[in-house]
Amino acid sequence: MxxxxxxxxxxxxxxxxxxxxxxxxxxxxxxxxxxxxxxxxxxxxxxxxxxxxxxxxxxxxxxxxxxxxxxxxxxxxxxxxxxxxxxxxxxxxxxxxxxxxxxxxxxxxxxxxxxxxxxxxxxxxxxxxxxxxxxxxxxxxxxxxxxxxxxxxxxxxxxxxxxxxxxxxxxxxxxxxxxxxxxxxxxxxxxxxxxxEFAPAASASGREARLAEICGREFVDHAVPLDEQRLGMRLHGWVGLPSFARSQADLQFFYVNGRLVRDRLPSAALRRAFADVMHSTHHPAYVLYLELDPASVDVNVHPQKTEVRFRDGGSVHDMLFAAVHQLLRRVRPQDGATHDVALPSPLTAAPAVRSASSTPAWAARPQQQGFRYGAAASGAWSTQLAESRAEFGAGAGRATAAVGVAESASDSVRETPESDEFPLGHALAQLQGVYVLAQNRHGLVLVDAHAAHERILYERLKGELDRGGIAAQSLLVPQRLQLQEDEIEILEARREELARYGIVFDRSGPETVLLRAVPPLLTEAAVIELLRELAGDDQRRESASHFGELLEAQQRILADVACKAAIKANRKLSLAEMESLLRDMERTEMAGQCNHGRPTWIQVGMGELDRLFLRGR
The missing domain is CATH 3.30.565.10 (Histidine kinase-like ATPase, C-terminal domain)
Structure with missing residues (x-):
């Protein structure tokens, strides 16, 4: 009834x-x-x-x-x-x-x-x-x-x-x-x-205090403010640096006209903005506010109003992506507000007292990032090829070097004061074939040479790709590669795409391909390894959503090429080469992280070094 x-x-x-x-x-x-x-x-x-x-x-x-x-x-x-x-x-x-x-x-x-x-x-x-x-x-x-x-x-x-x-x-x-x-x-x-209890916060310091209370002081210390207006919309708030990436999406607050929403469109746009500087299994942290005409967004699509529908979703996506992506690209080594990194005390485990003027705010914290990223990478060159291909000259005409310097550059330790012109200072030495030690006016700078070089090469490769593609270097003797038939079909479907990266091959049989050209950065062995990875990982990568947002194919391939071509552990660098690497980092966008989201350098301030040696007590 x-x-x-x-x-x-x-x-x-x-x-x-x-x-x-x-x-x-x-x-x-x-x-x-x-x-x-x-x-x-x-x-x-x-x-x-x-x-x-x-x-x-x-x-x-x-x-x-x-x-x-x-x-x-x-x-x-x-x-x-x-x-x-x-x-x-x-x-x-x-x-x-x-x-x-x-x-x-x-x-x-x-x-x-x-x-x-x-x-x-x-x-x-x-x-x-x-x-x-x-x-x-x-x-x-x-x-x-x-x-x-x-x-x-x-x-x-x-x-x-x-x-x-x-x-x-x-x-x-x-x-x-x-x-x-x-x-x-x-x-x-x-x-x-x-x-x-939170009092109304009219000042910037009051808003920061509330933000720190809710999101944590660590987020505030690792976030940069954003305020962009375009296409009739305004996006403002705070974006966590890539070094503050999270294992879960537990620090993501996105508001549309004052209403917290959890919508796939902004999540996808913001995740894409971080794709160049964050590992695909990590999650960005942000507190962002989007303001737009109420008539351009429908909030009546969910019982609890946590999802919305944008009238022009494409414009919203592009605005979010462009604003955050450009913000991340603007974050480079430069002087700013300072604070010390906390290192273990030689005598006590008590928390370190931070100085107010020893370390730049853009310096990552050792306890957050650690020290041995990028020390062992796959696809290493042979010693002879590494020496011949990793040319540190400016006239090579390709992105093979850390940067070019004059052969006559002095290899002696500099004794001149550090100028503000070089935020990363000047090179002092190489540690265990992995880290470059430098000094700037704030103290000691430690650089992961592989991670830093990887970012430099990645940005250069992107530039070459934007200008029409990466030049291919023909092989005198084509290299034969044995694969499963379904794996070869995966590579065949991406033949034109791979050719833009300087990788040229032909199918010579049901389970065989001939590698005919490689990008100048890579050896034949490294390209063969890369092709095996692309063929074997393609199905897994396409089926894994990583919360709905995959890295674009271009970013994946360029990241793989840059990683395999970058300086490897135990590659001895001259002081001139280390100096050149620092200068290239200062000129490179997003130089603070490698393509997988690992930090490329950290700063240890003089205040913290003084504390370690009990100076001033």
């Missing part, structure tokens, strides 16, 4: 979409407070929010004759027509949250508007109690108490997690909202204990 459901049952069904757990209640009610113009919002929880959720705000309040209407389904003050729905500027607009919450809890709503003698209150258990609003004591604004969540739907209550888990979810919901509105003060209490 078909029957019309009761209003209470309809609301309880709607609550299943809107009110999944206490955190969802907190989110909906705090967003209502923000829509009411609140400048201070206090949230109090008991038993993770299952026992009590109390939200107090100093917003505009609700008129007495509107209180009962506010608890009715699809009653809202935020939209009145389809045109309003097409350009929603508020966080809430459907009029579903309050009646849905009421249907599964014991709720009390108290509100007072400006000019009123006192506040008015309504309440209900599962449904609105009969009768008119009653007088109550309350300052200007609104207070909503939600008790015994899911008391009348025991099946739903069984699916709730532990108190600690539900509290953590509610706490994170509050943090996400606090990041969206720095101009609003927020306070959070749990089980009668104040957890945190």
């Amino acid at each position: 078909i029957r019309i459901l009761s209003d209470q049952l309809i609301n309880q069904i709607a609550a299943g979409e809107v009110v999944e757990r206490p955190a969802a209640v907190v989110k909906e009610l705090v967003e209502n407070a923000l829509d009411a113009g609140a400048r201070h919002i206090e949230v109090e929880l008991e038993r993770g929010g299952v026992g009590l959720i109390r939200i107090r705000d100093d917003g505009s309040g609700i008129e007495p004759d509107q209180l009962t209407l506010a608890l009715q389904r699809h009653a809202t003050s935020k939209i009145a027509s389809f045109e309003d729905l097409e350009q929603v500027g508020s966080l809430g607009f459907r009029g579903e949250a309050l009646p849905s919450i009421l249907s599964v809890s014991r709720l009390r709503l108290v509100s007072r508007v400006a000019g009123a003698e006192h506040a008015w209150a309504v309440e209900g258990e599962g449904q609105l109690a009969s009768g008119e609003p009653i007088p109550a004591a309350h300052p200007l604004g609104t207070q909503i108490e939600v008790r015994d969540l899911f008391f009348n739907t025991p099946a739903r209550r069984k699916f709730l997690k532990t108190e600690a888990t539900e509290y953590r979810q509610a706490h994170q919901a509050m943090q996400r909202i606090a990041l969206s509105r720095f101009d609003v003060g927020f306070a959070l209490k749990h089980n009668q204990r104040r957890i945190w």
Whole structure:
């Protein structure tokens, strides 16, 4: 038999979409407070929010004759027509949250508007109690108490997690909202204990303090600000440096017109922007705000409004990618605010005291990155070919060298003061055939020669590719390569693409190809190894989404070529060659990381070195 459901049952069904757990209640009610113009919002929880959720705000309040209407389904003050729905500027607009919450809890709503003698209150258990609003004591604004969540739907209550888990979810919901509105003060209490309180942050230092409290001081220290306007949109916020890449996507906050969203389009654009400087299994960290015309984004596509649909998704994607990609390319070694790197003390394990003026802010921290990246790379050249191909002359006409220097450059250690012209300073020596040691005016610089050279070659190869392709060097004797038939078909499908990288081959049999030309950077053996990897890894790479965003084929191949051609461990460098490598790094975009996201250099400031030797004590 078909029957019309009761209003209470309809609301309880709607609550299943809107009110999944206490955190969802907190989110909906705090967003209502923000829509009411609140400048201070206090949230109090008991038993993770299952026992009590109390939200107090100093917003505009609700008129007495509107209180009962506010608890009715699809009653809202935020939209009145389809045109309003097409350009929603508020966080809430459907009029579903309050009646849905009421249907599964014991709720009390108290509100007072400006000019009123006192506040008015309504309440209900599962449904609105009969009768008119009653007088109550309350300052200007609104207070909503939600008790015994899911008391009348025991099946739903069984699916709730532990108190600690539900509290953590509610706490994170509050943090996400606090990041969206720095101009609003927020306070959070749990089980009668104040957890945190944020005052409204009008200054840059205040915003940074809130950002550090929520995202961690480490994020603030490794993030750069972004503010770009183009195509009628504005993107601003903070982007974590590639050296701060995460193993999980746990530090990604993206807001559209003040609303936190988790949408595939911005995620893909931002991940693509990091593709050149981050390993495909890592995740970038960012707190970003996109502002655009409300009419150009549809927020009415998800029950909890966490997904959106852009009218011109291509423009949004291009804007996000270009803004972040260009920001990352602008980050190069240069003088800036300074702080010390913490190294282990020779006498104690106590935390190091950081100096305020010893190490540039762009310097990565050893405890974050470690010291032995890139020490052992596959596809090493033979000693003779490495010596002959890795020419450090400027006139070679190809991207084979770290950089060109005059043969007459002095190999003696420099004794002149370090000038500001060279942020990475001047080379001193090579350590264990892996690291270049240099000194600048801040202290000691350590460079991973392989990782740094890899980035330099990668950027040069990209430039050659943009100018029409990488020159191929024909082999006097073609090299034969045995592969499985399906692997050869994979390479055949990419023949034209590989030719742009200077790799030319022909199929000479069902399971054989002849390698006829290679890029000047690589030996025949290295190219054969690269072809085997491309043929064997293609299916795996195409099936692995890495959270929906694969590295582009161009980036993968160029990264592989650069890695195999770069300086290998135990390659002895002259002082002139090391000096030339430093200068090339200073001229190269994204020189702070190799193509896999590893750091290429770190700075150890004089303050930290003094501490290690107990100077000044």
